[in-house]
Amino acid sequence: MEVFSELLVLLVTARLFGEIAERLGHPSSVGEIIAGMALAGIVVLFGGDVAFLHQLPDSDVLSMVANIGIFALVLFAGIEMEPGEIGKHSKAYIAVAGGGMVAPLLGGVALAWWFLPPSELKQAQVLIAGVALSISAIPESTKILSDLGQMHTPAGRTIVGAALFDDVFGLFLLAVVLAMIETGQVPDVSAFALLVGKVFAFFTITVLLGVHVYPRVSKHLKTMQAAALEFSALAAVAIAYGWLAEVLGMHWILGAFMAGLYFERSRVGVRAYQEMRLFFSVVTRGFLGPLFFLSIGLRVSMEAVTEVPLFLVLVIAIAFLGKMVGGGVPALMTGLSRKEALAVGVGMNARGAVELIVLSIAQHAGLFDPVPGDGPIVRNLYSTLVLMGVITTVLSPMLLRRILLRTGRE
Amino acid sequence: MEVFSELLVLLVTARLFGEIAERLGHPSSVGEIIAGMALAGIVVLFGGDVAFLHQLPDSDVLSMVANIGIFALVLFAGIEMEPGEIGKHSKAYIAVAGGGMVAPLLGGVALAWWFLPPSELKQAQVLIAGVALSISAIPESTKILSDLGQMHTPAGRTIVGAALFDDVFGLFLLAVVLAMIETGQVPDVSAFALLVGKVFAFFTITVLLGVHVYPRVSKHLKTMQAAALEFSALAAVAIAYGWLAEVLGMHWILGAFMAGLYFERSRVGVRAYQEMRLFFSVVTRGFLGPLFFLSIGLRVSMEAVTEVPLFLVLVIAIAFLGKMVGGGVPALMTGLSRKEALAVGVGMNARGAVELIVLSIAQHAGLFDPVPGDGPIVRNLYSTLVLMGVITTVLSPMLLRRILLRTGRE
Numbered sequence: 001m002e003v004f005s006e007l008l009v010l011l012v013t014a015r016l017f018g019e020i021a022e023r024l025g026h027p028s029s030v031g032e033i034i035a036g037m038a039l040a041g042i043v044v045l046f047g048g049d050v051a052f053l054h055q056l057p058d059s060d061v062l063s064m065v066a067n068i069g070i071f072a073l074v075l076f077a078g079i080e081m082e083p084g085e086i087g088k089h090s091k092a093y094i095a096v097a098g099g100g101m102v103a104p105l106l107g108g109v110a111l112a113w114w115f116l117p118p119s120e121l122k123q124a125q126v127l128i129a130g131v132a133l134s135i136s137a138i139p140e141s142t143k144i145l146s147d148l149g150q151m152h153t154p155a156g157r158t159i160v161g162a163a164l165f166d167d168v169f170g171l172f173l174l175a176v177v178l179a180m181i182e183t184g185q186v187p188d189v190s191a192f193a194l195l196v197g198k199v200f201a202f203f204t205i206t207v208l209l210g211v212h213v214y215p216r217v218s219k220h221l222k223t224m225q226a227a228a229l230e231f232s233a234l235a236a237v238a239i240a241y242g243w244l245a246e247v248l249g250m251h252w253i254l255g256a257f258m259a260g261l262y263f264e265r266s267r268v269g270v271r272a273y274q275e276m277r278l279f280f281s282v283v284t285r286g287f288l289g290p291l292f293f294l295s296i297g298l299r300v301s302m303e304a305v306t307e308v309p310l311f312l313v314l315v316i317a318i319a320f321l322g323k324m325v326g327g328g329v330p331a332l333m334t335g336l337s338r339k340e341a342l343a344v345g346v347g348m349n350a351r352g353a354v355e356l357i358v359l360s361i362a363q364h365a366g367l368f369d370p371v372p373g374d375g376p377i378v379r380n381l382y383s384t385l386v387l388m389g390v391i392t393t394v395l396s397p398m399l400l401r402r403i404l405l406r407t408g409r410e
Numbered sequence: 411m412e413v414f415s416e417l418l419v420l421l422v423t424a425r426l427f428g429e430i431a432e433r434l435g436h437p438s439s440v441g442e443i444i445a446g447m448a449l450a451g452i453v454v455l456f457g458g459d460v461a462f463l464h465q466l467p468d469s470d471v472l473s474m475v476a477n478i479g480i481f482a483l484v485l486f487a488g489i490e491m492e493p494g495e496i497g498k499h500s501k502a503y504i505a506v507a508g509g510g511m512v513a514p515l516l517g518g519v520a521l522a523w524w525f526l527p528p529s530e531l532k533q534a535q536v537l538i539a540g541v542a543l544s545i546s547a548i549p550e551s552t553k554i555l556s557d558l559g560q561m562h563t564p565a566g567r568t569i570v571g572a573a574l575f576d577d578v579f580g581l582f583l584l585a586v587v588l589a590m591i592e593t594g595q596v597p598d599v600s601a602f603a604l605l606v607g608k609v610f611a612f613f614t615i616t617v618l619l620g621v622h623v624y625p626r627v628s629k630h631l632k633t634m635q636a637a638a639l640e641f642s643a644l645a646a647v648a649i650a651y652g653w654l655a656e657v658l659g660m661h662w663i664l665g666a667f668m669a670g671l672y673f674e675r676s677r678v679g680v681r682a683y684q685e686m687r688l689f690f691s692v693v694t695r696g697f698l699g700p701l702f703f704l705s706i707g708l709r710v711s712m713e714a715v716t717e718v719p720l721f722l723v724l725v726i727a728i729a730f731l732g733k734m735v736g737g738g739v740p741a742l743m744t745g746l747s748r749k750e751a752l753a754v755g756v757g758m759n760a761r762g763a764v765e766l767i768v769l770s771i772a773q774h775a776g777l778f779d780p781v782p783g784d785g786p787i788v789r790n791l792y793s794t795l796v797l798m799g800v801i802t803t804v805l806s807p808m809l810l811r812r813i814l815l816r817t818g819r820e
Binding site for chain 1 (some may be wrong): 414415417418421422425429476499638639640642644646649650652653655656662683688689691692693694695696697700
């Protein structure tokens with residue numbers, strides 16, 4: 001009985017805030033995170049009186065649903081990207097991806113290194129701050145781009161292509177961080193080489209399967225016209241890749257992501273692609289996503305705003321400027337116009353689900369656990385990085401829309 | 411890591427057996443149950459050597475997935491039925507539903523009463539045997555009917571309409587049985603009246619909401635063209651109904667079923683209906699269903715065949731003849747031809763998912779738990795009833811196809 005009442009309250013709350021956010025022109029995920037933050041406030045105020053509220057932050061059901069949500073969201077993020085299409089049209093994204101990743105990564109690492117007190121976890125915390133700043137999300141930018149008919153312009157293609165590379169590289173860095181948390185230190189050269197080798201092996205296997213085996217299986221399934229079978233096949237591949245990733249010592253989200261990545265229109269057929277895209281869109285936007293984003297917000301503390309205001313502002317500024325300069329300058333140098341380059345730099349600032357997933361996994365791995373004696377920065381690190389993600393994800397499409405509309409008129 | 415390897419093995423095994431069954435012309439669920447029985451055999455033979463196999467029957471992951479599967483399967487069963495359409499075309503189904511339910515119910519109760527040794531649970535066990543025999547599943551018969559273009563013939567409509575009534579009444583009886591297990595006895599008149607009152611209240615609330623509120627909400631959502639929002643709304647309703655059912659002391663599957671039942675084409679719009687139908691078809695046929703059916707098969711013991719062969723044969727015979735006579739005779743009397751009436755009696759024999767869900771819930775409630783001193787009948791009761799369900803579900807569409815093809819040629 002508690003499972004149902006809890007799920008009902010959480011789902012309705014998350015969706016309500018998500019819808020309000022959408023009506024106001026923001027991504028629904030932002031509303032859903034705010035729903036979680038609002039619920040967290042209510043828990044603090046009234047939690048003692050209501051057993052259900054009191055247990056909410058440690059809820060097994062919510063944590064289970066959020067985990068399934070991460071799996072589906074990452075798989076869906078992979079499905080929405082079409083790596084086979086990207087290389088065809090533009091090469092600028094490689095320089096943009098590199099610059100747009102390295103600049104905020106280094107900026108985040110330097111900032112965190114400066115602010116965080118020394119501790120066993122400092123190296124890993126510093127690196128995860130860098131990773132969080134370096135992620136670029138595709139879905140939100142894509143929505144604006146296609147709303148404005150700019151998906152297939154040089155700027156649009158560059159944003160999408162660069163975001164793909166930054167996500168893949170961000171997930172690779174997550175694997176490094178998780179290894180660091182396990183061993184408690186930066187891996188030495190041989191351990192790092194082994195990790196890189198494993199990651200390389202993983203990508204080689206999954207890319208080869210994606211390129212060569214996906215289309216054959218799909219061709220076979222296509223003649224059978226069975227959506228359920230496609231779903232079974234995709235689910236089995238995602239589970240198998242997740243398993244492979246874990247066997248190689250990486251996180252299973254890499255597997256789910258790669259399973260979705262090569263599930264693209266040109267390889268599996270338009271019908272299969274559209275059916276699976278609808279399926280994952282429905283389940284992630286209608287159920288799993290809202291509960292995942294709410295669970296993210298539930299653990300955010302607004303104390304970050306009052307306790308570490310300078311750190312928060314600097315993190316947001318470096319995150320934004322890092323992407324804008326690091327992505328925009330190479331875009332300008334590879335031949336895009338000033339406004340297009342500005343659009344690229346701004347458009348890469350939406351950090352969306354993948355950044356939050358990385359933070360959620362790092363939190364569960366214990367990276368943000370308070371240790372006696374660590375200061376307000378460590379205590380508020382998780383909240384600061386989530387707030388940075390939320391704010392840049394809100395700002396990016398708003399500014400992108402302005403820039404692109406301006407470009408359109410000239 | 412274990413979660414992924416376990417899910418992968420179970421999913422691939424279930425789907426493989428399911429596909430083979432489909433190729434041979436049987437429902438995929440039958441193949442998936444056999445996959446579970448095969449795995450159970452392997453566990454007995456090699457379980458000691460492989461930790462993963464050994465724990466399989468008590469697997470938390472499988473049990474969680476199977477529970478989510480029950481929720482989705484019952485919701486989907488509700489979605490596939492269109493109560494608003496049934497009453498319009500034919501009234502024969504009321505007599506057919508009554509006869510087709512009462513005959514196998516009484517036959518099953520009498521048989522179980524005769525064979526089962528006296529115990530505290532005997533009354534509940536006897537009643538669940540009757541309920542298991544009295545269920546009619548729609549999906550499998552529907553498939554054959556629409557394959558042969560007989561969905562909208564008098565026989566087709568009667569089968570679908572009667573099966574709907576039998577399922578609803580079967581779920582009501584399940585509520586009675588669960589109450590009996592809790593109190594340990596047949597409810598007395600006042601307790602029974604209270605239970606009936608609660609069930610009546612539940613149906614009144616959900617039917618009124620279904621008839622009056624569903625179309626308004628849907629009309630509003632329709633203008634927004636958002637599949638994710640429809641799914642959120644449907645999920646929220648199903649969860650709320652499940653909660654309501656539990657508050658009133660019934661099982662949550664009644665809630666999930668009623669949430670799906672009034673989600674029909676004419677009320678929510680064709681697009682919303684088709685999108686949700688595709689969604690649930692994909693997730694139940696492609697993932698949750700196979701794992702649920704496999705989990706059912708995993709707990710079946712083939713010892714029933716050697717230990718209680720007479721009981722098994724009688725259960726199957728009474729199940730089949732009960733539906734055939736109890737459904738066929740009223741069909742004949744309400745004006746259907748001989749062959750149509752035969753088709754109705756045979757077509758109502760597919761017991762499918764709902765019967766297995768009822769058995770699964772009864773098993774988890776402890777109804778089939780072995781007690782020292784109870785004989786082979788009790789020990790094999792669950793397996794016998796599952797085997798009856800499987801065999802009648804295999805036979806029914808095979809025979810129905812023959813009868814309808816014969817009718818078609820005349």
